[in-house]
Amino acid sequence: MKSVQDILHLDLDAKALSPRAWAALIIIALISTLPGFTTLPPIDRDESRYSQASRQMMETGDYIDIQFQDQNRYVKPVGIYWLQVITATPLGGEDAPIWAHRLPSLFATLFVVGLTAWFGARLGGAGVGLAAGILLAISMSASVDARMAKTDAVLMAATAVSMVALYFIVVREKAERLAFRGAPLAFWAATGVGLLVKGPIILFVSVPALIVLALWRRDLSFIKRLHILPGIAVMLAIFLPWFVAIMIRTQGEFWNDSIGHALMGKVAKGDDSHGAPPGYHTLLSFITFWPGILLIALGAVAAWRRRAEPTVQFIVAWFLPFWIIYELVATKLPHYTLPVFPALALIAAFGLRDGVELVKGKGVRIAHWIIAALFVLVSVLIGFLPFLLAGEMETTAPATAWLGALAGIAAAGTGIYLALKPTFNRLPPLVLSALGVYIFTFGAVLPNMDRFWLSRELKAEIASIGGCETPHLATIDYREPSLVFNFGTNTLLGDEASVIAHLAGNQACGVAAIGQGEYVSFLEAAEQAGLPLKILGQVEGYNYTKGRNITLTILSHSSSDYPVPTTTGTQADG
Template identity: 40%
Template sequence: MNDWLETLQKPGARGGLNRYAYLLLVLVALAAMLPGFFTIPAMDRDESRYMQASRQMMETGDFIDIRFQDEARHKQPVGTYWAQVITTTPFGGAEAPVWAHRLTSLFGILAAIIMTGWLGSRLFSPQVGIAAGLVLAIALSLQVEARTAKTDALLLGFGMLAQISLAMLALKITEKRPAFIGWPLALWAATAVCILIKGPIFTMVTGLTLVGFIALTRDFDLLRRIRPGFGLLVVIAIAAPWLVAVTIVTDGAFLAEAVGWSMLRKVSEAAENHTGPLGFHLMLSPVTLWPAAALLALAVLAAWKNRSDRTIRFLVAWIVPTWIVFELITTKLPHYVVPTFPAIAILMGLALKDVPGVLSGLKQRIFHWVVAAAVIVVSGVLIALPIAAHIEFNGEIGLDAWIAAIAGVIGLITVAALAYAPSLRTLGVAGVGAISVYGAMFGVVIPNIDAMWPSERVGRVVDRLEGCETLSIATLGYREPSNAFYLGTDALLADNADAAADVLVSDPACGLAIVDVAEREGFDAALAARGISVRPLATVSGYNLVKGDALELALLVTEGSEVRLGE
């Protein structure tokens, strides 16, 4: 084991990590992220909206305007949709499965892990780089993002390139002459791509890092080294063509809605009811950074101990201003502070190099154990979650729940070991525990709780229907975006009984209504007013996770319909 660790920590041919260290990070990341990646159905709401909008780009050939069915989707720029078009094209394009859309997120997280390992090794040592990469590879929040086809994982990948470039320029790890174009070009090109993915969000992170670092070091020459004039031209060249095109196509509606929704509204009010108290992200960090959150106190102590170091000041400037901004804005979601995680991971790796020095006094040890205790409690919750989920959705505890609970016990033990004896070795052990938890939770429990996935189950029933080449479909009482992904772009997500009934009136031979029991009385009244009677083909029960409502969905056709349920 010692020989193996020594091999991993040997510098590569050009310094930094060697190929075995990079291979380890990739293998650990894939072992953690692939369970459930291919089997978890489309999730509501954001993932399904992104996947459906990307599919519609391929169906219509319109790669400028973003639409979800007939509605304009102007909340985020086009980058993620284009990326999903690229990853799904080899796997069927508009007919590609869910996992093909998720490849953008998987690649984004992998890139962030590799770049974090590279940066940690360049700033400090290969040991720090390996530890930092492992922290990200097993972090719970990144596991969720890697399995979700939306913006944040892809944004982290390109954002890391921007942050690395800024670090190289700020810490003068490259040529000092402003004529050197490589890192400024990388900085501004990555910034432009981030704008195309999620507007100015990561640009804010990079800008706050820049301002914070200058405030801590008084290095105003950094403003010259980043070459802002050149950078503006790069950003315009990359981002402006689509921004101009979409502004023309939408008569300015995209910019008005994107700026109003993504920026101003999130600051002033809780968009879509996503809110939390001041300190929300700090209180949630034992969960979002699990299992390596057991090292959080060590990271803080290491930063304080080395606070005069220029490199530490850069990492602090990366973390603190961004974290404060996201604590202050009204809208809060757990993944908002993920852009700070690579810097936190590097500080954790640094702390592991000098644990006795970091935990040199009683106050430091108490601080460490208070934080570690919170993380151990989170580990205990992971044991109970699969059992609670089975009781909630299935009314009983299945074998897969017990498997996940056993994996949770392993995770708890390994986290306790990491807290008790922090080292690169015990971090690797915690990684094994985390992989077992993720394998059981994402790979076994979540995909197999059928009640969680009513849209996917209805889609399977619809795929068995025979008699009509094309169906006219309406849903009533269950309008989540995953319906459009599984039932087709033209499916009507009706907001009233009359609209759903009109679908059967307009196509009595091939019309299909999917109606929740809570809406059945109003739907029957609408049918009676139109002189239509219906017969059931199938019933699907489930649970709307977004609203917390139980569902009983009846698949209904007219009495004279040609539609029948196949084998």
């Protein structure tokens, strides 16, 4: 039987991937990221907020201010919104589907996968490069964020460019001064893009890395090669024009919201109920960096044994200081560590390269098998996750969920196979199993779990009633941003008084969806206001942002253009 190297025409020690290896990497990355990309509905809450704000830019023609309906959205800079406008404009503009807004994340992820493979090949040979690219492509967090219209994948791309450029600035055999082009220009330009996408987060990677490298290497000669003054000029040329414009427009409010609340507010206390103790990201990496986490113990030992090598020092400085910072920050979310996942993938790839020798040590072997045991448990858990989710929603999972479960079990088995003898030729079965999980879970199972997508189901139910081509929706109790993306900017996420006024003022096509917790109270308020209502239907679903089942009753003015379904009453009680 031919080895993987023979099939891919791959020299593991070469400094570049073969064309076949590049083709294999691209195919793997696409299979990891595309299932469900166009079929998953808008996800609450961040994705829907980002996408709706981008849509409103296209609606208003205002590409400076950031608004979600009539509310300021100043938690992040404008970069991601501009990118979404660029990808959505040729695909329908303000009417573009949600996947058009996801394209920047997809393109960014594919780019980082390729960059990681190229960089890894330069550092440790084509085997390391291809393994690192694959492990990043199939990592859970990168795969998920490639499907979401948010900042994180784009930030990972900007960070990766800045750090790869920084490597060629800092880790050089000769200390001559570089011209301000190539690596220095790429570093500062990528930093400017990172600032425009997610503020100073990109600096939380590069600045601590530089400090650690300076202390570790006892060498500051790289400072002159950074070209700090012209570099800052390039960085500010990218970020500053919009920043000045938004500060003038908002009279400084953007600074207060983005830095005071969105950034500093997350440091000392858990923001929006997302607080967690130190160790959160490390424990969660068994999911976020699955399945590459299987090789992380070997990678850590390989890095320790090679700690005197400048390449290893750089990779460790890339991810470890940032990781520690985010373990200490009070607010924690799974995607926060994504900017350093390329470095984790490189560490894991080095562990795979040296794995056979490393597992000969007793201590290493024990640590390796502890990780492997946890990997098996997590793999099975990931495979059966749709069933757990269905149980939480008090429903049944689609039949295709069993295929995802089998893929999860296969991942556990192929993981053991790889753990027994960590070599490049034993990696493909694990890769195929992980891809199976993503194909079935994201491509077949999640899009068809109707109760999970309450906004989509509400839109479909109102459309099936007919009578109005453009319903004017108002809601009470269920107030998720995906409603606004599905029904339009003028959707009212209101209270009793505003919804009553909405129905009274939009008698023909006004429609309201009232959660069961507010239903009786709303009927009483409508009766007191003299507002006649008719019931059009009900939708049951699961509000995953709050972790509870909910029933929405659909109402309109009694004289509306909506026909009353024969299975419902014609008049609301009261």
